[in-house]
Amino acid sequence: MKLMHLADLHFGKLLHGLSLTQEGDQRYWMEQALSIAGEERPDAVLIAGDVYDRSVPPREAVQLLDEFLSGLCALKIPVLAVAGNHDSGDRLSFLSGPLARQGVHIAGRIGRELQKVTLRDAWGETDIWLLPYFFKAEVQAALGLDEEPADETEACRLLLSAQAIDGTRRNVLVMHQLVLANGAMPVPGGSETLVGGLGAIDASCLDGFDYVALGHIHRAQSMGSPSVRYAGAPLYYHFGEVPAAEKAPRGILFVELLEKGSEPRFHLSPTRPLHRMRNLTGALAEVEEAVRRDRCEGEYLHVHLTDDTIPPGAAERLRTLIEAGGGRLLLLDRAERRFADPEALDQLARREERSEADYFRDFYRTIYPDRPLDGKDDRLIDRAMTLARQAEERESGLDEAAQALIRYALRQEEKNV
């Protein structure tokens, strides 16, 4: 059984305001993935969550997924996908019934019975279990438990033990959770949305599976055992994720399961990024020199300046120089001299004065540059912040606060204020 293990596609991702979908980076990867799938002929493609970058993905991200799934359907390769924490499970699984008949299986939310897809090869049948991203409260609801499970590990154990898993067959689990191996956290790439170790699951509750296809952590790695593995994201979503020197090529992970009880085999089919990402650190003159020397054709650049003072107009000059070399300057920052420079201290203080609502407004403007916020939105944001703070103080679920907010928004909509 040959499986193509993907995760964290994040279609619609913005990199410092630049859409990796609109710029063609994700399409370039998608086209390579389709041609690799055509050459490798896997028995299935697994997508372990974070298909989209956000719950309401932009149009071009939906189109890209449409093309990807259509391409895999044309190759007659089944697709098995679960929702990640960035996806809206309900939206992702729209039309999942009819799609399943075309060989595209999408699990958006957990239920008492997890979706299972059985595939057959020369070694017999393999059951592939689809476990979308979950919170322990959802497991309580799905299983009808009197009490909420103590933690996500317990919730996962209960949910899996409620499934009719036949241990004499090969079993594969596709999931999108934070998994710990012997108590150790995975090494994050840097662009994940993690809240400390919140919601972590101990790998011991995954023992019965022949392979666990994980998503959530953007750096490819195995967790305690070779057969519990994060595929890693197909692209870098953050300059902090870019290694100083590319040691191993990025690529698509293939897993081969032979007879029950044998170790899986792995190989990587390399992919190329449309734009290379590079971090440049140094004084302005050094950076300018490096850009002239190496060129930067087709690169996305992050420049970190170490100068004490930067002459006015330097940023624009640098940007022009980089663009003349065929690159794009996506991020320019400088070493903060917190203690030496009264102006920097001032800026820092101003930043701390900003409220969560201000950060939210910035975020909103990044996502919807053409949709200005109005007074009604402002009231809604303030309401959301108040409810979130109350939920924190009471330690009652944010879910409840979210429900209250939705009721409030609907009332406002009715009154049309």
Ligand SMILES: [Mn+2]
């Ligand atoms: Mn992710």
